[in-house]
Amino acid sequence: MKRIFLIIIILIALIPFALSAITVEEIINRMDAAETFSTSFSRGEILSTDRFGQKTSTFNAWARGADESLIEFTSVAERGQKVLRTKGEIYLFYPDAQELIRLQGAALRQSLLGSDISYEDMTGEKNTLAQYTATIEGQESIGGRFCHIITMVAKSRTVAYPVQKIWVDMETFMVWKAQYSTQNGRLLKEMEVLGTMEVDGRILPSRTAVSDKLKKDSKTIMVLTEMQIDPPLDPSIFSLQNLTW
Amino acid sequence: MKFIVELALKNLARYKRRTIITAIAIAVGLMMYIIVDSMLIGAEYESMRNLRWYETSSARILDSGYWENRMQLPLDKNIAQPYRIIEELRDEGFVGTPRTTFSADMILSSEDFGEEGNLPVLITAIDPRTDNDVFRFEDTLIEGRFLRPGEDAVVLGSWFAEDLGAKVGYWVTLVTRGNGGFYEAMDLQVVGIVNCPNPNVNRTLVMMPIDTAGDYLAMDGAATEINILLPDSKDANGYLVEIQSIIDQSDDNLAVYSWEALAKDYLAIAEAKRGGTGVILFLVFIIAAVGISNTMLMAIYERIRELGMMRALGMTDSAIHMAFIIEAGGIGLIGSIFGVIFGAFGNFFLVNYGINFGMIMRDMDMGYRIQSVLKGAWNPSAIIIAFLAGFILSMLVAWIPTRRALKMDIPACLRHQ
Numbered sequence: 268m269k270r271i272f273l274i275i276i277i278l279i280a281l282i283p284f285a286l287s288a289i290t291v292e293e294i295i296n297r298m299d300a301a302e303t304f305s306t307s308f309s310r311g312e313i314l315s316t317d318r319f320g321q322k323t324s325t326f327n328a329w330a331r332g333a334d335e336s337l338i339e340f341t342s343v344a345e346r347g348q349k350v351l352r353t354k355g356e357i358y359l360f361y362p363d364a365q366e367l368i369r370l371q372g373a374a375l376r377q378s379l380l381g382s383d384i385s386y387e388d389m390t391g392e393k394n395t396l397a398q399y400t401a402t403i404e405g406q407e408s409i410g411g412r413f414c415h416i417i418t419m420v421a422k423s424r425t426v427a428y429p430v431q432k433i434w435v436d437m438e439t440f441m442v443w444k445a446q447y448s449t450q451n452g453r454l455l456k457e458m459e460v461l462g463t464m465e466v467d468g469r470i471l472p473s474r475t476a477v478s479d480k481l482k483k484d485s486k487t488i489m490v491l492t493e494m495q496i497d498p499p500l501d502p503s504i505f506s507l508q509n510l511t512w
Numbered sequence: 513m514k515f516i517v518e519l520a521l522k523n524l525a526r527y528k529r530r531t532i533i534t535a536i537a538i539a540v541g542l543m544m545y546i547i548v549d550s551m552l553i554g555a556e557y558e559s560m561r562n563l564r565w566y567e568t569s570s571a572r573i574l575d576s577g578y579w580e581n582r583m584q585l586p587l588d589k590n591i592a593q594p595y596r597i598i599e600e601l602r603d604e605g606f607v608g609t610p611r612t613t614f615s616a617d618m619i620l621s622s623e624d625f626g627e628e629g630n631l632p633v634l635i636t637a638i639d640p641r642t643d644n645d646v647f648r649f650e651d652t653l654i655e656g657r658f659l660r661p662g663e664d665a666v667v668l669g670s671w672f673a674e675d676l677g678a679k680v681g682y683w684v685t686l687v688t689r690g691n692g693g694f695y696e697a698m699d700l701q702v703v704g705i706v707n708c709p710n711p712n713v714n715r716t717l718v719m720m721p722i723d724t725a726g727d728y729l730a731m732d733g734a735a736t737e738i739n740i741l742l743p744d745s746k747d748a749n750g751y752l753v754e755i756q757s758i759i760d761q762s763d764d765n766l767a768v769y770s771w772e773a774l775a776k777d778y779l780a781i782a783e784a785k786r787g788g789t790g791v792i793l794f795l796v797f798i799i800a801a802v803g804i805s806n807t808m809l810m811a812i813y814e815r816i817r818e819l820g821m822m823r824a825l826g827m828t829d830s831a832i833h834m835a836f837i838i839e840a841g842g843i844g845l846i847g848s849i850f851g852v853i854f855g856a857f858g859n860f861f862l863v864n865y866g867i868n869f870g871m872i873m874r875d876m877d878m879g880y881r882i883q884s885v886l887k888g889a890w891n892p893s894a895i896i897i898a899f900l901a902g903f904i905l906s907m908l909v910a911w912i913p914t915r916r917a918l919k920m921d922i923p924a925c926l927r928h929q
Contacts, residue, residue, distance in 0.1 A: 318628070318629075421694065423692065424690060424691060424692025424693065424694050424730055425692045425693050425694075426693070426694060427689075427693055427694060427695055428694070428695055429694050429695065447695070449694075449695055449696050449697050450694070450696070451697075453697045455687070455695055455697065481619050481630075481685060481687055481697065482619065482628070482630050483622075483628035484628075
């Protein structure tokens with residue numbers, strides 16, 4: 268009886284290792300897949316904190332595939348401002364000025380509404396393996412969830428963060444935590460999932476914190492209050508005509 | 513005619529006090545005109561010189577793609593082998609130095625600065641060995657030392673350092689994007705503070721060694737610009753054509769831009785200012801002219817009885833008219849001579865020593881690239897104009913009241929109070 272009990276304990280202890288038998292490429296691919304939907308609609312808010320205080324912006328967002336998305340801000344200060352992302356390009360629309368601005372090159376590095384998220388962070392397809400070489404560093408529990416710790420080193424200089432360390436859920440392949448560093452290992456930003464929600468059987472982040480590690484008291488929290496996966500969307504939502512209408 | 517001239521000169525000598533006072537009024541007006549003109553021209557001249565010495569250099573070689581996107585300071589539109597081009601330019605007698613300009617976020621730590629903070633800055637990466645061949649920062653160092661190649665160090669403008677509370681020995685962190693777009697952070701020590709005479713530079717200047725910046729930004733020996741020193745010459749375009757033909761042999765994408773093209777915005781503002789300068793000079797001229805007119809009118813009106821006496825004794829109106837105008841011209845001539853002498857004396861001080869406006873310039877941006885001492889400039893045409901204006905205007909303003917007095921009958925002239 269004692270022997271059976273010991274075997275059961277050993278088997279339970281080996282579960283994480285059995286799960287980690289998966290290759291790093293598979294983990295990354297499943298992580299990318301978990302973040303990509305054919306279509307989605309979300310509603311939420313961005314809470315930006317810096318040394319001058321806190322600011323809240325609310326938004327509605329529509330997305331199709333990995334390349335197209337539209338964010339419309341609904342908070343009083345930014346009401347009607349829209350950010351349209353198509354493949355490789357970002358357009359901003361300011362209703363007060365009736366002005367459409369195309370962002371490209373260095374302008375993509377500007378901060379979105381003064382937060383720690385840049386326009387560039389919103390761009391790009393979810394093909395992490397094309398940009399990074401990944402290695403598994405180990406496993407760790409984050410908020411009671413077993414995660415793979417993966418270090419990713421950029422393959423080229425065109426990637427914003429030369430080194431990324433991510434904590435990927437072993438079961439859902441959601442990223443619970445990420446650290447973004449320079450080539451020399453200087454920590455720049457940290458992302459942490461503070462809460463999740465289940466939508467159509469998928470576990471998704473509902474509350475995510477991004478902090479700039481070089482600036483004191485600089486933090487952005489993105490909260491999703493509503494999320495729909497694969498809703499029917501009119502393709503014209505992602506057109507320039509719709510942006511200025 | 514000889515009699516009329518002699519009479520006018522005798523009158524000048526006879527009424528010494530009036531002649532001296534009137535001449536002084538004219539002289540002061542003309543002196544003001546000469547000095548204001550000198551200050552305005554000096555401000556513009558020195559401003560443009562400081563622009564070339566500390567901002568734009570005489571000419572700059574850039575990748576044509578960089579020029580089109582220069583507001584975004586793209587590091588990938590660069591000059592791959594700047595030193596080879598500088599060498600080729602040197603063979604033809606031109607002096608050049610490479611620079612890389614990029615934007616960054618400067619992070620200040622509480623350890624040195626007392627509180628945490630960050631601000632956007634523009635970094636100028638220079639080659640400490642050759643930069644002073646083209647720019648003039650070597651004479652502006654007021655604290656610490658200048659940069660050395662390969663070190664993790666920065667030199668700050670004194671006003672910028674003052675605004676930050678930075679001192680030599682403090683550390684700052686720069687977060688920027690390297691060539692390609694990757695994030696990079698660098699810790700740099702403040703090793704020197706320069707007091708640059710160009711206020712726009714002194715307010716924002718952050719310089720670091722170009723090889724250090726190149727390592728962090730993965731520039732692989734490239735620079736975003738080559739700055740060139742050209743001799744002061746009217747044939748600047750000829751030099752530019754020559755430089756363009758030299759660089760065309762190395763790289764088709766490179767183009768040379770004159771400092772006028774680089775400082776187009778400043779020159780547009782300067783052009784607008786020139787209109788304002790003309791108005792200021794016109795107002796100064798009007799003040800001087802009103803002073804001269806007023807003094808001459810007083811001088812004529814107080815002598816109407818004398819004029820009546822001369823007519824009663826049989827002197828013709830035209831002779832009296834001529835005598836008064838010659839007398840006014842004499843006063844104008846004396847005033848103009850002294851005005852030019854005083855103006856030249858004041859201008860000598862202005863040109864050689866200048867006036868220190870540092871306290872005013874520190875907190876306001878007048879658009880001029882002058883930080884403290886405003887020096888004047890010699891402008892012979894303004895001096896000649898002032899001299900002739902003082903002389904001719906005096907005769908002109910004497911014409912009208914004399915003619916009016918001559919229309920009065922003799923008894924009315926003699927009774928005039």
